[in-house]
Amino acid sequence: MTDTTTQRTPRIPPLEAPYPEPIGELLTRMTPPQAPEILALFRVLAVNPALAERTMELGRYLLGRKAAISLREREIVILRVCARCGAEYEWGVHWSGFADAAGFNDTDRSVMASPDGDLSLLAPRDRLLVSMVDQLHHTSDVDDALWEALRAHWSHAQLIELMMLAGWYHSVSYVCNAARVPLENWAARW
Structure with missing residues (x-):
């Protein structure tokens, strides 16, 4: 994981208010109603508003009510990807925003936040998702044995969604x- 004991200087500073009208409206649409700010x-992302606009649709699908996977499954994949990539910013936002609703406990937190966490401490389905993320992270692939184990629990459509979520x-x-996006307080x- 990346050492984040001290805040690093942003390489691309976040835009600050007051925002020009099209940017302000874009940021309002990007921000979930429950977000504190x-x-x-x-x-x-709004530094490149055209790209930010285009990415919103996929992001909303992967995080929305039309998703083919549960909130818990989604958050396991997101948290593990962020942990494997050392992205404390996104890991922290998702843990704070969704851990309670997903039913995570302290053991889930310690295992999913650590690349070398003891996967045997996770529930079997959770362990499969973490293993999928780990294999994708290391090899950009999933071996046959894990694929068959995943296939026993998730449909092809769900597996595509899980892999797209990991990639996203x-x-x-x-x-x-x-x-170097600054950490949220x-x-x-x-």
Whole structure:
């Protein structure tokens, strides 16, 4: 994991209010109603408003009510991808925003936040998702044995969604890390 004991200087500073009208409206649409403020990540993405606009649709699908996977499954994948990529910003936002609703406990937190956490402490289905993320992270593939285990629990449509979700949050992690998005004051830390 990336050392984040001290805040690093942003390479792409988040936009600050007052925002020009099209940017303000875009940021309002990007921000979930339950968010305590406009996230620094969104304010960084809005530096390229055309791209930010285009990415909203996929993000909303993967995080929305039309998703083919449960909230818990989604958050396991997101949290593990962020942990594997060392993206404390996004990990902390998701832990703070969704851990309670997903039913995570302290053991889940310690295992999912650590690349070398003891996977045997997780529930079997959770362990399969973490293993999928780990294999994708290391090899950009899933071996046959794990694929068959995954297939016993998730449909092809769900597996595509799980893999797309992992890839999406790998991209988000890249932006968080390389742009040095400043940590949210209210978000969890490793």
